[in-house]
Amino acid sequence: MxxxxxxxxxxxxxxxxxxxxxxxxxxxxxxxxxxxxxxxxxxxxxxxxxxxxxxxxxxxxxxxxxxxxxxxxxxxxxxxxxxxxxxxxxxxxxxxxxxxxxxxxxxxxxxxxxxESASEVIYPDRIFQDVRMSARVLEMLGIEAEIEWRAGSESVFFPENYFAQIINILVDNAVEHAEPEDVLRLTITSEPIEDGWVRFVFEDNGTAVPEAHEDVFKLFERLGVNDEMGTGVGLALVRRMVEQKGGRVHMEMTESSTRVIFTVPKEPPIRQKKRVIYAEFLSTPGRGPL
CATH class of the missing domain: 3.90.20 (Hemagglutinin Ectodomain; Chain B)
Incomplete structure (x- = not known):
């Protein structure tokens, strides 16, 4: 054996x-x-x-x-x-x-x-003041525009230079698509969503993209636009900056407006994780705040 x-x-x-x-x-x-x-x-x-x-x-x-x-x-x-x-x-x-x-x-x-730029706590409404200066420049160029900020004064965790570039790119894109006989109206709103994220909505009353509007976020894509307008890189830059930080961006069309919607973190990832864990703890039967 x-x-x-x-x-x-x-x-x-x-x-x-x-x-x-x-x-x-x-x-x-x-x-x-x-x-x-x-x-x-x-x-x-x-x-x-x-x-x-x-x-x-x-x-x-x-x-x-x-x-x-x-x-x-x-x-x-x-x-x-x-x-x-x-x-x-x-x-x-x-x-x-x-x-x-x-x-x-x-x-x-x-x-x-x-x-890749490092994220930091920023206040988008302060960055928006530069966009108001852009509106004055548009008026000097003979382009009548109304830019309204309805996103509040809450902070987000995002690179400041990224956010400024995103807003300026979207303003430039709206100007390129503006109807010559209409006043260009731009509205920026925001709302908190689940898991510590903030959704920003950039809406304008410019010319709508006729079809396959999600393709405009691809590099060198210019759908429904004169070849002389734009380079086809701006919205691709927006997508890359948003997605680098884990966010998402897409476009929605209505009868009278075009909306670009993107999400950015509300707070640093570790703080988000702690908040989620605490929320799960509170939701456990028999447990709750002391």
Whole structure:
């Protein structure tokens, strides 16, 4: 009987040794693949950083010169009889400016993927004061606009520069879609929702997107809009900034308005977790506050 037990134990040790060897081999293969993927990721990050630098300098500088000389040509052609020449110079200038904006926005999008801003306690109503200044600038440009803040003065836990960019992008987008004969009306509201989040609703009375409106959050998408308007990057930036912090963004259409709805955290994640745990404790039968 002792010999039988010894044989069984020996078989078990052999089996465990075989499994250990297979496990170690697989662990070595996984470590090797991890190193390979890390090297690829590092190279990709370096390439992305290089492309961002190229967009900032190598592309923008020739475009600036092209715009300057196109402007000089346009001024020189004022009053001349060559209408085709005037039109050609105007197209060169407008398209150069558009490419410059596209490079700038693409640079912002790529930088956002590389460097994530830290969240902090901010007061959106204070940031909104800068948007009111934008309304005054619109009035100076001859665009009649009414921007109303109904979101209250509560704080949220979100990067301040992200929130300012989101609001400014949405204002710019509303201006691009505004009906020429109507007063542009923008309304921003907010409400707390479950699990420590706040929902912001940005509503305007501009031109509605006709179909597949969720696609406007994709990079370079411009649905139902003249090709000369926008770069197709702004709303993609909004989605990326919101989703980086765990929020969600979508668009809703009504007969008279367009709404962009996004969520941001009300408080730091650890505080949210503590509040949820405490709420679960209170909901347990037989337990409650002392």
């Amino acid at each position: 002792f010999e039988s037990l010894s044989a069984i134990l020996l078989c078990m040790l052999v089996m465990l040794g075989g499994r250990y060897w297979v496990l170690m081999r697989r662990l070595g293969q996984a470590e090797q693949r991890y190193r390979m993927l890390s090297d690829r990721f590092l190279k990709h990050a370096q390439d992305t950083d290089r492309i961002t630098q190229v967009l900032a300098h190598q592309f923008q500088e020739p475009l600036r010169r092209l715009i300057v000389y196109a402007t000089k040509l346009s001024n020189a052609c004022d009053g001349c009889q060559h209408h085709d020449l005037q039109r050609s110079v105007s197209v060169i200038k407008s398209q150069s400016e558009r490419i410059s904006r596209l490079c700038r926005d693409l640079q912002r999008y790529m930088r956002l993927n590389q460097h």
